[in-house]
Amino acid sequence: MAGFHTKTFIKHDDYMTPAYAWENIEEYIPKDKKIWEAFYGDGKSGKYLEEMGCSVIHEPVDFFKNDMGDIIVSNPPFSKSKEVMNRLLVLDKPFIILFPSSKINTQYFREWRNKNLQIIIPRARIHFDKKVEGETPKDYKSSCNFDCFYYCYKMNLPSDIVWLEEDKKPKVVVKKYKCDCGSEIKESNKEKHFETKKHKKFIEKKKKTITITPKKKKLIIKPKEEMMTVDWVSKNAKYIDFSKEAMARANEPDTEPESDTDYDTDDLPSDSEDEEEETITIEPTNFKYPNRCSKIWNVEKQKDEWKQYLGAGQYCSPEIIEEEETITIEPKKSCIVCGETEKKLRDYYTDNDCVNVCAVGVCGRELTVDRTKMHLASKK
Secondary structure (H helix, E strand, O other): OOOOOHHHOOHHHOEEOOHHHHHOOHHHOOOOOEEEOOOOOOOHHHHHHHHOOOEEEOOOOOOOOOOOOOEEEEOOOHHHHHHHHHHHHHHOOOEEEEEEHHHHHOHHHHOOOOOOOEEEEOOOOOOOEEOEOOEOOOOOOOOOOOOEEEEEEOOOOOOOEEEOOOOOOOOOOOOEEEOOOOOEEEHHHHHHHOOOHHHHHHHHHHHHOOOOOOOOOOOOOOOOOOOOOHHHHHHOHHHOOOOHHHHHHHHOOOOOOOOOOOOOHHHOOOHHHHHHHOOOOOOOOOEOOHHHEEEEEEOOOOEEEEEEEEEOOEEEOOOEOOOOOOOOOOOOOOOOOOOOOOOOEEEEEOOOOEEEEEOEOOOOOEOOHHHHHHHHHHHO
16 A cells, blocks of 8 residues: 555555455456556556566556556555545546455445446455555564455456455465474564573573483403313303213223323324425424314414314313423532531632632631631641
């Protein structure tokens, strides 16, 4: 609802026509006629009609002093509804104008009762765009609290009252904001919501709440016990088959050798095999039970290893013969003069050799060097 000259109308007349207001009645606006959008407003109303394929005249001219086009399609200022209807009565041209539904009860509309005036009733209210000095106010909400009709004259509608079944108003998608406190509000009201008691109470409660994160248990992977020792066999005896049959099978080859060399040499690799495979073979000369030992593939180390068979499918590292230690007993040192070994001895260096001589006399005192020489001279 805007005038052709904004200054001639009061501020509440500066409400512009939305595009869907004309799209609702597109089928009733002829495309082969010259359409005059008589009230200029912000200039967008005429563009909306052109986008629908109409030939439009939309210029900022005075409606009350001009006569243009074949059909008038416009949204006049509501405060000038009486003057507009009287002017239309004078022009006697086909028109479609948008006015509040309450205007039909006015005296000046009664003058049209014999003019075959027709009405198009929209399915929903039309919400206009407010303009103040050419701009939409920031706090303006595009809503209307009254109904409007399309008042038609000489438009040859299928009936005097046409009820629109469809409203082409675009659906406005309202962005929602879901707060942590559980409230779901409009995105535009987010700042106001933060100041509400509900949100502040939630924040205070959240600060008091202590979140205890449980410590993750460390997974300790124990190394595999070596299944090749006597200790392991004793610990896992309940899992080993000690039945007579199993023991008999295990004991068949397990006879102790009579000597260290009493073992089957066929099990050992021959010199010819060593030459063919070009590998160094460690001969089990120090194995305690060589006839129980054999090479077994170690999957983890990826190589063959010597293992000793325990019986019942169990193996261990080969038992090794301990080498006997040779103890060398050195002869006791004795005095070169008297042959005494219990007394304290002293090394005496002669011209050619070092000899042991008594260093302590009968009295228990240590002999001087001179007396040692005298003791040594007594031998001579």
